[in-house]
Amino acid sequence: xxxxxxxxxxxxxxxxxxxxxxxxxxxxxxxxxxxxxxxxxxxxxxxxxxxxxxxxxxxxxxxxxxxxxxxxxxxxxxxxxxxxxxxxxxxxxxxxxxxxxxxxxxxxxxxxxxxxxxxxxxxxxxxxxxxxxxxxxxxxxxxxxxxxxxxxxxxxxxxxxxxxxxxxxxxxxxxxxxxxxxxxxxxxxxxxxxxxxxxxxxxxxxxxxxxxxxxxxxxxxxxxxxxxxxxxxxxxxxxxxxxxxxxxxxxxxxxxxxxxxxxxxxxxxxxxxxxxxxxxxxxxxxxxxxxxxxxxxxxxxxxxxxxxxxxxxxxxxxxxxxxxx
Amino acid sequence: xxxxxxxxxxxxxxxxxxxxxxxxxxxxxxxxxxxxxxxxxxxxxxxxxxxxxxxxxxxxxxxxxxxxxxxxxxxxxxxxxxxxxxxxxxxxxxxxxxxxxxxxxxxxxxxxxxxxxxxxxxxxxxxxxxxxxxxxxxxxxxxxxxxxxxxxxxxxxxxxxxxxxxxxxxxxxxxxxxxxxxxxxxxxxxxxxxxxxxxxxxxxxxxxxxxxxxxxxxxxxxxxxxxxxxxxxxxxxxxxxxxxxxxxxxxxxxxxxxxxxxxxxxxxxxxxxxxxxxxxxxxxxxxxxxxxxxxxxxxxxxxxxxxxxxxxxxxxxxxxxxxxxxxxxxxxxxxxxxxxxxxxxxxxxxxxxxxxxxxxxxxxxxxxxxxxxxxxxxxxxxxxxxxxxxxxxxxxxxxxxxxxxxxxxxxxxxxxxxxxxxxxxxxxxxxxxxxxxxxxxxxxxxxxxxxxxxxxxxxxxxxxxxxxxxxxxxxxxxxxxxxxxxxxxxxxxxxxxxxxxxxxxxxxx
Numbered sequence: 001x002x003x004x005x006x007x008x009x010x011x012x013x014x015x016x017x018x019x020x021x022x023x024x025x026x027x028x029x030x031x032x033x034x035x036x037x038x039x040x041x042x043x044x045x046x047x048x049x050x051x052x053x054x055x056x057x058x059x060x061x062x063x064x065x066x067x068x069x070x071x072x073x074x075x076x077x078x079x080x081x082x083x084x085x086x087x088x089x090x091x092x093x094x095x096x097x098x099x100x101x102x103x104x105x106x107x108x109x110x111x112x113x114x115x116x117x118x119x120x121x122x123x124x125x126x127x128x129x130x131x132x133x134x135x136x137x138x139x140x141x142x143x144x145x146x147x148x149x150x151x152x153x154x155x156x157x158x159x160x161x162x163x164x165x166x167x168x169x170x171x172x173x174x175x176x177x178x179x180x181x182x183x184x185x186x187x188x189x190x191x192x193x194x195x196x197x198x199x200x201x202x203x204x205x206x207x208x209x210x211x212x213x214x215x216x217x218x219x220x221x222x223x224x225x226x227x228x229x230x231x232x233x234x235x236x237x238x239x240x241x242x243x244x245x246x247x248x249x250x251x252x253x254x255x256x257x258x259x260x261x262x263x264x265x266x267x268x269x270x271x272x273x274x275x276x277x278x279x280x281x282x283x284x285x286x287x288x289x290x291x292x293x294x295x296x297x298x299x300x301x302x303x304x305x306x307x308x309x310x311x312x313x314x315x316x317x318x319x320x321x322x323x324x325x
Numbered sequence: 326x327x328x329x330x331x332x333x334x335x336x337x338x339x340x341x342x343x344x345x346x347x348x349x350x351x352x353x354x355x356x357x358x359x360x361x362x363x364x365x366x367x368x369x370x371x372x373x374x375x376x377x378x379x380x381x382x383x384x385x386x387x388x389x390x391x392x393x394x395x396x397x398x399x400x401x402x403x404x405x406x407x408x409x410x411x412x413x414x415x416x417x418x419x420x421x422x423x424x425x426x427x428x429x430x431x432x433x434x435x436x437x438x439x440x441x442x443x444x445x446x447x448x449x450x451x452x453x454x455x456x457x458x459x460x461x462x463x464x465x466x467x468x469x470x471x472x473x474x475x476x477x478x479x480x481x482x483x484x485x486x487x488x489x490x491x492x493x494x495x496x497x498x499x500x501x502x503x504x505x506x507x508x509x510x511x512x513x514x515x516x517x518x519x520x521x522x523x524x525x526x527x528x529x530x531x532x533x534x535x536x537x538x539x540x541x542x543x544x545x546x547x548x549x550x551x552x553x554x555x556x557x558x559x560x561x562x563x564x565x566x567x568x569x570x571x572x573x574x575x576x577x578x579x580x581x582x583x584x585x586x587x588x589x590x591x592x593x594x595x596x597x598x599x600x601x602x603x604x605x606x607x608x609x610x611x612x613x614x615x616x617x618x619x620x621x622x623x624x625x626x627x628x629x630x631x632x633x634x635x636x637x638x639x640x641x642x643x644x645x646x647x648x649x650x651x652x653x654x655x656x657x658x659x660x661x662x663x664x665x666x667x668x669x670x671x672x673x674x675x676x677x678x679x680x681x682x683x684x685x686x687x688x689x690x691x692x693x694x695x696x697x698x699x700x701x702x703x704x705x706x707x708x709x710x711x712x713x714x715x716x717x718x719x720x721x722x723x724x725x726x727x728x729x730x731x732x733x734x735x736x737x738x739x740x741x742x743x744x745x746x747x748x749x750x751x752x753x754x755x756x757x758x759x760x761x762x763x764x765x766x767x768x769x770x771x772x773x774x775x776x777x778x779x780x781x782x783x784x785x786x787x788x789x790x791x792x793x794x795x796x797x798x799x800x801x802x803x804x805x806x807x808x809x810x811x812x813x814x815x816x817x818x819x820x821x822x823x824x825x826x827x828x829x830x831x832x833x834x
Contacts, residue, residue: 179436180437181434181435182434182436185427185428197429198399198415199409200399200430201402201429
């Protein structure tokens with residue numbers, strides 16, 4: 001395996017980890033405020049559809065992105081109303097959102113485009129293109145000519161869509177907001193002991209809605225990335241369980257932003273390896289392609305089985321806050 | 326004469342048909358400690374919640390420092406200089422002390438300057454008032470006493486001049502409670518006004534300047550502490566004369582009923598009982614004293630057949646009693662003549678949604694008198710329940726009322742009636758009077774003594790030292806899963822027991 005191959009696998013890792021990372025951070029914001037959210041999947045799916053549909057009809061990928069975020073925030077708000085205002089069961093609300101998104105996207109897609117529940121292929125100008133950083137090569141023949149540093153720069157660092165860089169920037173931003181600001185302190189407190197926040201004279205409901213909206217925006221970015229950057233258009237169920245893998249990554253990361261980056265990159269790496277090596281030969285035995293493609297999901301099972309050590313979720317997670325005397 | 330720190334004028338508050346506070350007026354002079362006593366449900370908490378902005382009064386005015394001050398929410402209370410230390414602390418367990426202190430009172434959007442300022446102020450405050458706490462310690466690593474200090478510091482940091490403390494000593498050891506009182510006195514010297522809500526009359530006598538008594542939503546009396554006595558206060562609270570001291574004849578212990586030898590229990594990877602041995606004889610009450618969470622709960626649960634033990638033996642009347650969990654459960658225990666009034670009546674003693682008569686039958690379903698061949702004889706159970714309710718003074722005496730609709734004291738009487746009426750050879754009693762009002766306490770204590778006088782053995786677990794001292798014929802103190810020592814009530818005092826409860830043995834002290 002030459003050096004360039006490794007760089008290419010890492011490049012693909014970053015692309016595949018991006019939607020996971022955005023969804024994982026979305027979950028992090030919500031769960032840190034005490035709202036469990038298994039509806040990440042549904043929100044991503046809805047955002048993917050609306051971003052592709054609007055990008056196709058208007059020709060503007062930015063309007064598409066905006067539509068995707070609006071759709072996702074709308075579903076987030078629904079989850080918020082159910083679980084914050086009406087103190088409903090957060091798991092049930094999340095499941096409902098997943099079903100709603102899975103069904104509605106296909107039905108609306110069929111009504112609008114009559115292409116069997118998908119959007120038409122997006123033209124290059126209605127997608128997020130790859131940003132070429134100054135001095136970077138784009139053609140693989142030219143990159144192969146470069147030295148190792150040049151290859152890393154051109155292949156791995158340069159040449160991603162803007163959403164990839166946004167996702168990576170979200171990690172330090174999330175960390176900073178959570179751990180260095182008043183807003184973050186209160187938000188974390190609300191996920192641990194909302195009564196402490198309430199008696200301090202700060203609105204528990206306000207903080208939780210803020211968290212849910214941030215969650216919606218990040219899920220919107222994740223969905224839009226799937227449909228308008230990673231792929232060219234929406235197809236049925238295109239989120240493919242990424243919302244759930246993001247939840248696993250969140251547990252793996254113990255609800256911390258930097259760990260979330262590592263966890264998502266790890267899941268992304270397995271995805272990339274699975275895509276690249278369809279058949280690995282180990283002596284006489286050929287590892288079947290299905291196994292390689294199942295790798296990220298197998299990893300999820302292992303993570304969720306608790307082999308990664310004890311992960312303590314925010315203590316007030318999943319509990320509606322009822323004011324007591 | 327200076328203005329009153331707090332003046333309440335005609336406060337009324339109703340929840341539906343229940344009048345929680347009725348036309349309450351009260352004034353507290355600046356720089357004093359004012360006690361509020363009353364039975365459960367007398368309206369103390371409601372009144373303080375109104376003062377702290379949790380509830381809005383239906384009628385009435387709140388005056389702070391001589392100014393009319395409406396308090397619609399907690400923020401207004403904080404602005405008016407009112408701080409509240411709740412019975413259950415409102416702290417974020419995995420935050421540091423400093424983070425908890427600034428939460429909600431940060432100076433700006435960024436944390437760093439607030440934390441630096443808070444750390445400086447905390448050092449000053451802790452020196453000024455003797456409230457020593459490490460600002461960077463995690464709350465979950467602190468003892469309960471220190472967590473309470475953090476709560477007080479939190480209020481001082483918000484410039485509270487009026488401190489409300491709701492049952493502050495419930496979770497403290499006697500030594501910690503003493504420290505708290507010294508802090509409160511210090512705060513008073515500095516001109517702070519303190520309102521202390523408690524049901525422990527001894528504390529009222531020890532620390533307050535004035536005391537108000539509440540009964541059934543009304544404030545019945547306000548007196549100078551120096552001019553009253555615990556007996557008089559108790560009478561004002563209940564509305565009739567109450568026996569505070571338990572009246573009992575000396576014990577005449579007979580044969581050994583229960584013998585526990587080197588009992589070990591491991592729960593959740595933690596050794597809760599580390600080799601507990603004890604004996605109880607006929608006609609004897611063994612009291613187990615200790616701060617909650619030192620293994621008393623597990624001891625009761627093993628003996629009651631609720632959880633298995635990992636080692637040790639137990640015999641009842643010299644016959645082995647299974648503690649491995651194979652044959653031990655509530656029913657086999659009852660068949661052997663063991664009654665159990667569990668510590669937490671709401672989760673272990675009763676099913677709150679079930680009606681009283683259903684609760685009265687629990688554990689005794691197999692009793693022939695409750696059954697007619699294949700089916701249960703519900704009418705017989707209801708009759709039996711009505712009979713028990715009459716004899717144990719359960720109010721209202723209605724077998725068809727769900728358990729949750731009874732007050733704490735009456736719920737406890739239902740459990741007590743079920744477990745004690747069959748006169749078990751061994752009675753396990755955990756926290757018999759937790760959250761029970763004074764009148765009911767007196768009744769339950771009398772029942773326990775009466776059972777002892779019938780020659781039964783009783784194991785009493787309580788975190789209330791007064792109760793242990795008053796009822797027990799022998800006292801064993803538990804600390805960290807071990808029995809630290811045994812004392813006779815006549816030959817010991819609260820100080821000695823308090824030290825044992827904190828794990829200090831005579832030699833080390």
